[in-house]
Amino acid sequence: MGEINLQEIFIYIYNIAFIILYLWVINVASYAYKITNNNLFYYVELLFVILIIDSTFAFSFDLLKATNSGLNIFDRAYYLARVLFFLIAGDLYVKLVAKMLSQxxxxxxxxxxISVVILDIIHVIYFYNDNQTVVWQRSIQDAGIFVLCIFYYFYARKRQKQTKNDFLYNKVxxxxxLFMALSCIEGIVYFALYHLSSIAVQRLLSYMKVIGLSEDLFSVILSLLIIWFARQEEDIANKNQLEILLQHKMNQYQAMIHEKEVASEDSQVVGFCEYYKMTKRESEILRLVLKGKKNQEIADELFISVGTVKSHIYSIFKKLEVDRRSQLMHVFMEYKEEK
Known part of the structure; x- marks a missing residue:
């Protein structure tokens, strides 16, 4: 009796540790999604929420059975509920695969x-066994994920455009x-040893029934990889945001400098026109000439005829004692240097 209690305590602590790990992943994935807006982290967040619900459901079921609470517990209903959890999680696995394939x-x-769900339901309804169903369910579900991985590799080989994260996705x-295959092998070993009456074998099977070593080890590795990847993507997103912010500040600074330069040049043009006693219209035309505008452009901007523009430019040339625009520009530059 004492040994059974120790086993139960170990299983409870074991399950709680995984729930804490899953909560950590959810927290990291949620923050990464807000920072990067990458749907991959959104699907990861939902997937681990389902895993927590499933783990809590299984944990509560085992606890109620162990304490003989007197509640009317239907084992088949319990396993059918876990089929539903797998169906929801499977949908998220599919979305994750599609996201990694960028399609x-x-x-x-x-x-x-769907195949796993159908086989699982058939087994629970027609072939239920208290000692075998849990291992069958775990093994067949992991086999479905293994086949989904094969689909990923098939379509990954066909894709032409590669992304920066493809190498990581392929490794994951x-x-x-690998671990789904090992989990299936664990199931085969369990059923191969099931009819042996050795005490040591039965003790081993009692642990194998409630703990899928390969599956749980995979969960730990996957969780740590997700946390690492999320941190990497957050760093990249933060650096990009910092660069955008710095570029925005630089653009503001350059705009301010440009405005000051324009204001300074405008004041110099005003002083230049006053020095050479230009009329208001001559000042307007001179400003446009200094900007490199042609006669037709000046006429269009000031709503006057080209002939009027030529007449005013002739008057400007006469006051500056020049006969070409290049000479006008030279006179203006000398004026700026003196000022």
């Missing part, structure tokens, strides 16, 4: 998920496929 979700991606999918 729309394909109906074929749902094939392994490879790790996922």
């Amino acid at each position: 729309k979700t394909k109906p074929i991606f749902y094939l392994p998920i 999918v490879f790790i996922t496929a």
